[in-house]
Amino acid sequence: MTGKRAFIFLLTATTVFAVPGAPGQTRDLVTIFFTGNELGSMQPCGCSGGQLGGLDRRYAVLNAVGPQNRLIIDTGSLVPESTEQNLIKFSIIVQAFAQLGYDVVNLTEQDILIARQAGLLDGLSSLFNCITAGSPDDVKLPAKFTKKFTLNGIVFEAAVVTAETEDQISRLPDLFSSTAAGSPSAVKILILNRADAKTVATVSEMHLVDLLIVPSQSEDEPILVSDTNVSPLVISSGRLGKYVGKIQVIFNGAGRKPRLKFTSVPVTEDIPQHQPLVELYKDYQRLVKDANIIERQPRFILPGNLEYIGSKYCKLCHDYEYEKWMTSKQVFIPGLAKQASPDNRHANAFAALEKVGSEYDPECVVCHVVGMQYQTGYISPAKTPELKDVGCENCHGPGSEHLRSLGAIETSGPMSTCSDCHTAEQSGEYAANEKQYFEKIVHWREPVSIVRVTEPNRSSK
Ligand code: HEC
Ligand code: HEC
Ligand code: HEC
Ligand code: HEC
Numbered sequence: 001m002t003g004k005r006a007f008i009f010l011l012t013a014t015t016v017f018a019v020p021g022a023p024g025q026t027r028d029l030v031t032i033f034f035t036g037n038e039l040g041s042m043q044p045c046g047c048s049g050g051q052l053g054g055l056d057r058r059y060a061v062l063n064a065v066g067p068q069n070r071l072i073i074d075t076g077s078l079v080p081e082s083t084e085q086n087l088i089k090f091s092i093i094v095q096a097f098a099q100l101g102y103d104v105v106n107l108t109e110q111d112i113l114i115a116r117q118a119g120l121l122d123g124l125s126s127l128f129n130c131i132t133a134g135s136p137d138d139v140k141l142p143a144k145f146t147k148k149f150t151l152n153g154i155v156f157e158a159a160v161v162t163a164e165t166e167d168q169i170s171r172l173p174d175l176f177s178s179t180a181a182g183s184p185s186a187v188k189i190l191i192l193n194r195a196d197a198k199t200v201a202t203v204s205e206m207h208l209v210d211l212l213i214v215p216s217q218s219e220d221e222p223i224l225v226s227d228t229n230v231s232p233l234v235i236s237s238g239r240l241g242k243y244v245g246k247i248q249v250i251f252n253g254a255g256r257k258p259r260l261k262f263t264s265v266p267v268t269e270d271i272p273q274h275q276p277l278v279e280l281y282k283d284y285q286r287l288v289k290d291a292n293i294i295e296r297q298p299r300f301i302l303p304g305n306l307e308y309i310g311s312k313y314c315k316l317c318h319d320y321e322y323e324k325w326m327t328s329k330q331v332f333i334p335g336l337a338k339q340a341s342p343d344n345r346h347a348n349a350f351a352a353l354e355k356v357g358s359e360y361d362p363e364c365v366v367c368h369v370v371g372m373q374y375q376t377g378y379i380s381p382a383k384t385p386e387l388k389d390v391g392c393e394n395c396h397g398p399g400s401e402h403l404r405s406l407g408a409i410e411t412s413g414p415m416s417t418c419s420d421c422h423t424a425e426q427s428g429e430y431a432a433n434e435k436q437y438f439e440k441i442v443h444w445r446e447p448v449s450i451v452r453v454t455e456p457n458r459s460s461k
Pocket of ligand 1 (some may be wrong): 047356421
């Protein structure tokens with residue numbers, strides 16, 4: 001190699017390493033990750049493709065940056081409300097947060113209530129740091145958390161504070177001024193539990209914080225609420241764990257304001273799962289099964305003494321429709337295909353849950369069996385095996401009176417329409433392909449009789 005070429009090589013190498021903001025190449029970079037409004041969603045249901053989220057996949061997103069150079073925040077609302085199943089979810093989510101390496105979790109008043117009900121309140125601080133603005137008198141949790149980063153020998157600090165009431169907001173200057181958080185080069189982050197415009201404006205006018213995280217209203221994705229180059233940046237937390245909010249902090253040296261760059265990272269299906277968190281979800285499924293929540297669901301009484309009887313009874317008089325439902329084949333060959341074939345998805349709906357281990361989870365079972373919300377409907381695999389799967393009575397209503405009258409009394413009672421189950425979340429393809437979906441389930445002889453089950457008002461739900 002000649003001296004000249006070596007010189008050019010050196011120059012190029014220097015240029016590459018000097019690129020500001022390229023991850024892994026400049027040590028002046030800290031990444032803040034944030035999530036919030038988990039609302040109990042730990043995994044996408046897997047009903048249709050392309051779903052985002054999953055605590056097990058979040059691991060790879062967060063761990064793309066080492067613990068020394070990152071700050072992981074959750075803004076709270078771990079589960080939506082206080083039910084037995086949500087208490088189980090809460091216990092699983094906090095364990096997951098610990099495994100994911102969360103530095104700090106902002107507990108809302110509701111989170112504290114649920115943690116207490118689950119008997120977990122005292123143990124939480126051993127999993128991650130907790131801050132709160134809505135702390136009851138007997139709970140001593142701070143409103144502030146700080147983490148130090150050493151970059152090029154200089155110590156920087158990130159301070160995370162939470163506030164809710166006007167009084168708490170008026171005391172922000174005190175909270176931020178103490179310790180190194182008062183330095184201009186510190187990153188000052190405020191989590192608000194409410195997103196009202198007035199509070200956001202008040203905080204912005206204080207010129208105190210660099211980053212303001214507010215709860216999402218309805219968007220699943222964290223979004224920049226303020227302009228790009230203002231201070232503070234106002235960003236919504238996102239919901240349901242589908243995205244991770246990411247802020248790259250570029251420290252410009254001691255005494256100088258850091259630069260913040262926001263992106264949101266979708267948690268997509270191609271991100272590898274972290275095995276311990278896959279196992280943790282299985283623990284959740286086991287806990288839900290062992291608590292036998294499925295058998296203890298509240299169940300409505302059906303109108304007019306109606307009862308569910310199961311698809312097999314319908315076969316007695318509707319052999320043609322039954323066989324079609326069992327096979328979903330367009331061409332009907334009598335006597336063939338007594339077993340549910342894999343291309344008949346309705347008649348296999350329960351097996352789909354068994355495959356993923358969610359067959360005791362009422363949140364899943366409800367759309368994969370007959371009449372779970374009603375008395376005489378589905379209870380459990382042991383008690384009501386005949387009501388597994390999406391059966392005749394999901395769409396036509398409970399059949400007891402129809403059977404007793406040998407068909408003279410039409411089926412009635414609660415009937416689901418396609419879109420009750422084929423929702424945007426569970427069946428992303430459905431809305432744009434209604435006709436194709438409908439054609440796939442044809443099981444009636446054309447033309448159908450005058451009573452058409454798809455007519456409006458047929459549903460007495
Ligand atoms: C609101 C009703 C509803 C709920 C609740 C529901 N599902 Fe589904 N599920 C569906 C529908 C509809 C499909 C078919 C989607 C399609 O093909 O368009 C489906 C399909 C599936 C499949 C089959 C996917 C495939 O490609 O073979 C699995 C597995 C599944 N669901 C699991 C679950 C789990 C696990 C839960 C709970 C976490 C759940 N479902 C909750 C309605 C529901
Ligand atoms: C996913 C919903 C769904 C399931 C499951 C289902 N059906 Fe249907 N069924 C329909 C729809 C929709 C029609 C078409 C009626 C129309 O055109 O409005 C229909 C039509 C019929 C008809 C003809 C009705 C008429 O007016 O002549 C019969 C009989 C029938 N189904 C029986 C059954 C039986 C028996 C089963 C179970 C083996 C079953 N269905 C399962 C939705 C369903
Ligand atoms: C004892 C015989 C018998 C059984 C069992 C039976 N049906 Fe029927 N069903 C009839 C007769 C008879 C008719 C009216 C004949 C026709 O119009 O095709 C009928 C009509 C229907 C129709 C069209 C009119 C309406 O009521 O909406 C549907 C849908 C239907 N049955 C669904 C079911 C379902 C679902 C089951 C099982 C829960 C079932 N049937 C069980 C005899 C029976
Ligand atoms: C009670 C809930 C429920 C109702 C009501 C319902 N479905 Fe489904 N549907 C499901 C579930 C669950 C699956 C997935 C089962 C599996 O994959 O094991 C499914 C799967 C399907 C599939 C197979 C999807 C594919 O890509 O092959 C079609 C088609 C379908 N449904 C059409 C309909 C139509 C049309 C209606 C209304 C007439 C309807 N469904 C009503 C729950 C429901």
